[in-house]
Amino acid sequence: MFNFNHQFFYHRNNKQPVASINSIYCFILIVLFNCLLCESAQTKGKFINKLTPVNKIVVVEATLDLPPGPSKLLNITHNEIKLPNSTSIRETRIISKNVTKTSVNKSQKSKGKPNQVKTNVTHVDEEVHLISWRWEELGNYFLIGAFLLIAAGVKICYHHSHTLSTHIPESCVLILLGTIVGTIFFFTGVLESEYVPKFNSPLFFYVLLPPIILESAYSLYDKSFFNNIGTILLYAVVGTIINIATIGPSLYYCSEWGIFGDDKIPLIECLIFATLISAVDPVAVLAIFAEVNVNKALYFLVFGESLLNDAVVITMYNTVSALAGRENIRVTEIIRGILSFLITSGGGVSTGIFLGALSSIVTRFTADVRVVEPLIVIVLAYISYIGAELFHFSGIISLICCGLMQAEYTRHNISKKSYTTIKYLTKTVSSIADVIIFLFLGMVLVRDDHKWNTEFVFLTTFFCIIYRFFSVFSLTYVANNFFQRLRIVNFAEQLLMAYGGLRGAIAFCLAIMLDTSKISQANLFVTATLFVILFTVFVLGSTTKPIVHFLEVKIHIKHEAKLFIEINNKVVETFMAGMEEIAGNRSANYWAQKFARFNDNYVKAILIRGGAERAASIRTAYEKFYQGKEDGRILLIQEAKTTVKEEQETIAEPTHSKLIRACSDGANVQRSNDPQANTWKLSKSSWYNRRHRTLPARPGPEPYRELRSPKKPDKSEDVSRVLAEAFSKSAYYQYTGGIHSVEDREDKITKENARKSKWLMAKSKIQLAAIASKSTEQGSDPLPLHSVVKAAKALAAMKERQQNESVNLDNLNERV
């Protein structure tokens, strides 16, 4: 017996096949067929249609069991083939997609007649073919789509129902909904259907979790996070270990004392359970803390902690569960466990950094192919996760590092549109992933292998809360007193942090991953985990908001706050930036400062397009500028300015306004940031006067009074918005890239802009110096007004050329 894959060719359009074509097919078929049949019994053959355009042909593949020995009794007509006796048909399969129905008549086989395979191919024309049902092929995909749609729908409904969204956290609603769906599925038995998507750990860890982590990593990129990174790591690493090391043994001793009945739980199982139950869930925490709108520092403490805590928990979990099921654990194995923990996290960090850097390098070359940018960024981020997991490193740590790298470097290489695309894509996907996780969580609640043990469940919950409070308070004490924190984490915030230890999807997923063959109490653990999740999400989660109000935790101040506060914030930020510069104390510690310099000089040069030459050109411009100070050029400019001031009083109004117009175009950078002007040695009163003068848009203090009276202060437009925009547009903020602005994480100006304006500023200063020095070389002792006007005009022109990078700075320098 041998298998034979036989393909029949039919002309589809004609019921009566064109004789010539058909006979050729048949001929070839028969020839091939016979050749093969004559060969040895082991031969397997397969005919592949290479003869005609496929759309004209209906291909049916049949696997036949032919009797041994040569046989030439095949008889093929256009829709019927006669096979030799005792041939059985294993299977038939339609290869061509255009066929709707094929029936193979097997009935005659038993009668010992020559086996007739009737392939009743229905030759259907297009118009009848319009409607067909292909659930088998597409049902899975359709259900996935439908599921996503439901998830989005739930979100819409939640946010439209006002009472719901003000009182109950979103995660609770989703879990409830999932429970309802789960109950329906459970009792209708739909759960067994192969089409219903199932929740399993690969789906969670490789599909749903990465977008959430990536989105979180992008939003971690904030000054508040980096300011608090030491404290966050303290909470995430030490805090988690404290939790594990206290919950595990506590449960173990409780079990030894027989509190949980006769079942004794081994220590290692207790530790595994303690590990998974220590996973504070960023999804649940974020969902609630974002709604509550606490102040930024607290938000990042909780957010950073919950995110990094997962990475710690998952690596710990892998380490500890590797030790499970062993009879006796030796010290070397524990050391190996600790080592593997370090390697897992270290490997995660390096993988993330490597792929983050790779994505920056790749995007350096995408200036002409902007469309691929989002793809590159997102796919490389995903690969950093999967790649780290490949080596058993921590995917979460890797993805966080990669995301932060991308936010720091890659962002400057990609276009604004790509940036928006990536931002919203990750946001959308991660929010849908959130919804799906909670829905699934609710669905999985309804199952029949729960093992309820009241003492165990309640004690677990109790321990979780107590030890969380303990670790938060003790670690905050350490952080407040031994770290150089500017901002003391106060009691209310500590309380809220401890309170915010919500358990969620990670704990749940690790729990259902437990291997029942190794861990005797797996079912008990799953039940307890689900209870803790529900308790924390429902009870703690929904009471967080009232507690925030009760404790009067500082709320994140939004833009509806007073105008003056906003102005003052900017003033203070700008001012403090200068102060820190004077104190030589830009960043919290020496190494951070070293790193910042290294980052600016080398890393950015490599990873950001054009980073190198731009940085260099700015530096040379500055060097030139400050050297210029020595040979008196700066003084010239000062003189030029005093002349302007003096002549202002005498010149006629038209000339004056002309000057002002010219100045106000180009010299706004010059005006407020002008360092040369600062070197004047002036008495206080003249200093004050100079301030007025250096705002060229007004000749003196008088016009203000005119301005004030007729102007209605109230315009319909949002003054505060205008102001915020103006701040962000001002040269200094462009230069600092909004680093000193804490408010607008959302629309931080790109560093590219900052560089451009820094460069431009340097250029314009040099230009002004050049013109000033030239005009004095020509002779006349007081600088004539027209040359200053020329300088100002040149500055205005410079601004127009802002986009035109072709103006080579070096040429400019030579001219100077």
Add this chain to the structure above:
Amino acid sequence: MGSRSSLMLQDEEIAIIQEETGFTPNQIERLYSRFASLDKGDNGTLSRDDFLRIPELAINPLGDRIVQAFFGDEERINFRHFMRVLSTFRPVKKNRDNKLNNRREKLRFAFKLYDLDENEKITREELLEILHMMVGANISNEQLASIADRTIMEADKDGDQCISFEEFCNILERTDVEEKMSIRFLH
């Protein structure tokens, strides 16, 4: 630089400064080396020029206000003066009350940024000027004027069209300005 400068700084001087400002000896030495590195003329005092040589400060829109805040009426400042000004920006710590770096002192410093003529009032003109410095030409004069009007209106309680120091403190009452106005000095 560090070793040389610490040699030049006498122990009793450190003690005096420590007493006065609350900085630790380490911080004082570190800041002294910064002071020395700013002091291009090596004459133990800093001039306005020395400050403005710092590139970041030169482009800071409030650069000359900062310098003014440091110098006041003086032409040159010595290290003790330098430290006194900086000590305003030490973080506020509970239990360790210091007269130089409490919230009110910080606010006083911020207030002086606006109040140029030192008449204890921020006038509309002074506010407009600060705004001008901050935003450059990105906003029209009319808009700026309307912003200034609004701001004064918000803060002004006694109706004199100016913001006094008390009004200033009141309006910033619920902000974390003391955190913002703190520098993490290295130990």
